[in-house]
Amino acid sequence: MKALVHDGYGTIALVDRPRPRLVEPGDAIVRVTRSTICTSDLHILRGAVPRALPDTVLGHEFVGVVEEAGLGVTSFSPGDRVAVSCETFCGECFFCRRGWVNNCEHGGWLLGCTIDGCQAEYVRVPYAENALTRIPDGVSDEDALFVGDILATGWWGARLAEVEPGSAVAVIGAGPVGLTTMMCARLAGPGRVIALDVDESRLALARERGLADVVINPAEKNLDEVEAIVREVTSGRGADAVIEAAGGEDTFEMAWRIARPNAVVVLSAMYERDQVLPLPQMYGKNLTFKTGGVDACGLGEVMELIAAGRLDTSLLISRRYPLSDILEAYRAFEAREDGCLKVVITP
Numbered sequence: 615m616k617a618l619v620h621d622g623y624g625t626i627a628l629v630d631r632p633r634p635r636l637v638e639p640g641d642a643i644v645r646v647t648r649s650t651i652c653t654s655d656l657h658i659l660r661g662a663v664p665r666a667l668p669d670t671v672l673g674h675e676f677v678g679v680v681e682e683a684g685l686g687v688t689s690f691s692p693g694d695r696v697a698v699s700c701e702t703f704c705g706e707c708f709f710c711r712r713g714w715v716n717n718c719e720h721g722g723w724l725l726g727c728t729i730d731g732c733q734a735e736y737v738r739v740p741y742a743e744n745a746l747t748r749i750p751d752g753v754s755d756e757d758a759l760f761v762g763d764i765l766a767t768g769w770w771g772a773r774l775a776e777v778e779p780g781s782a783v784a785v786i787g788a789g790p791v792g793l794t795t796m797m798c799a800r801l802a803g804p805g806r807v808i809a810l811d812v813d814e815s816r817l818a819l820a821r822e823r824g825l826a827d828v829v830i831n832p833a834e835k836n837l838d839e840v841e842a843i844v845r846e847v848t849s850g851r852g853a854d855a856v857i858e859a860a861g862g863e864d865t866f867e868m869a870w871r872i873a874r875p876n877a878v879v880v881l882s883a884m885y886e887r888d889q890v891l892p893l894p895q896m897y898g899k900n901l902t903f904k905t906g907g908v909d910a911c912g913l914g915e916v917m918e919l920i921a922a923g924r925l926d927t928s929l930l931i932s933r934r935y936p937l938s939d940i941l942e943a944y945r946a947f948e949a950r951e952d953g954c955l956k957v958v959i960t961p
C-alpha cells in the first residue's frame with residue numbers, strides 16, 4: 615500500500631509499505647476513506663515532538679471502514695463505517711477510568727507519532743473498542759472526518775472552559791481548532807463568543823458563519839489595546855472563559871490578560887517554545903489554568919450532534935487531494951495557500 619512517512623529530519627515521502635495486520639486481539643484494521651493533515655503533523659516535521667519516531671506513517675485524523683477485527687473486538691465488524699480517535703487508550707487504567715485518556719498508561723497519542731498512522735491506505739488501530747465510533751447512516755465520511763481530533767479538541771476545550779449560558783467566551787485562534795472550539799462553545803449558550811486571530815479571512819469566516827459575535831485582529835495592536843477591546847465588549851470585566859488555540863508568540867500572555875478575574879483559561883494550543891508565567895503580574899487575578907492535551911473520548915456525543923445537524927464542519931474543508939498527491943497537499947496546507955484551513959486526503 616501507499617503510505618506517507620517522515621525521516622525524523624522534516625522530510626516526507628510517499629512510499630510502498632506492507633498492509634498492516636492484526637497484532638493484538640483488540641486491534642482493528644481500518645481502510646482509510648478520508649484522512650487529513652493536522653498542524654500536529656507539522657509539529658512533528660519541525661522537531662517539536664521529541665517522542666515522534668522516524669520512519670513512521672504520519673497522520674491521526676481519519677475515518678474509514680473496518681476491514682478486519684481482532685477476537686477481542688466485539689462491538690465492530692468488517693464493513694462498519696467508523697471515525698477513529700486520535701488517541702489510543704486502554705479504557706481500564708487509573709486515567710482512562712476518569713476520562714483522562716490522553717494520559718492512558720498504555721496509550722496516548724500513538725497513531726502517526728510512535729506507531730503507523732492514517733496517511734496511508736490502511737491503518738492498524740489498537741484498542742479498537744475504545745478508539746472507534748460508528749458513523750450513523752445519515753452522516754457522510756466527510757461530515758465525520760474531524761470527529762476524532764479537531765472536533766474532539768474543540769469539544770474538550772469548550773467543556774474544560776466551563777462555558778455557561780450568557781457567558782463571554784474568548785477563543786484565541788480562528789484556525790481549524792479555534793473554529794471547532796467556537797462551534798462547541800456555542801452549544802453551551804454563551805452570551806457572546808469573541809474570536810481573536812491575525813488572519814482577517816479566518817475572522818471573516820468565523821463571523822459570517824455565526825461562530826463568533828465579536829472578532830478582534832491583534833495584529834498591529836499591543837496587548838494593552840487588545841485587553842482594552844475585550845474589556846469594552848465584556849462590561850469592563852474581561853472574558854469569563856478563554857480558550858487559547860493559537861500557540862503563537864504572545865498568545866499565552868494574551869490569554870491570561872483578556873481573562874477576567876476568576877476566569878478559566880484553557881490552553882489547547884501546542885506550543886513549540888516555553889512560555890513565561892509572570893505570577894507577580896497576575897497576583898490577585900485568581901485564574902484557573904488548564905493545560906493542553908485533548909482527552910479524545912467524547913466522540914459518541916460529538917457524532918450525535920453531527921447527526922442531529924447541530925455541528926457542521928464542512929466550512930473547514932478547503933481542498934481535496936488523492937493520497938498520490940499528498941506531498942502537494944502538505945505544501946498547500948503548510949503555506950495556507952488561498953486561506954487553506956483543512957485539506958482532505960481521498961483514496
Ligand SMILES: [Zn+2]
Pocket residue numbers: 652653654655674675700763764
Ligand atoms: Zn491532530
Ligand SMILES: [Zn+2]
Pocket residue numbers: 703704705706707708709710711717718719720721
Ligand atoms: Zn488507559
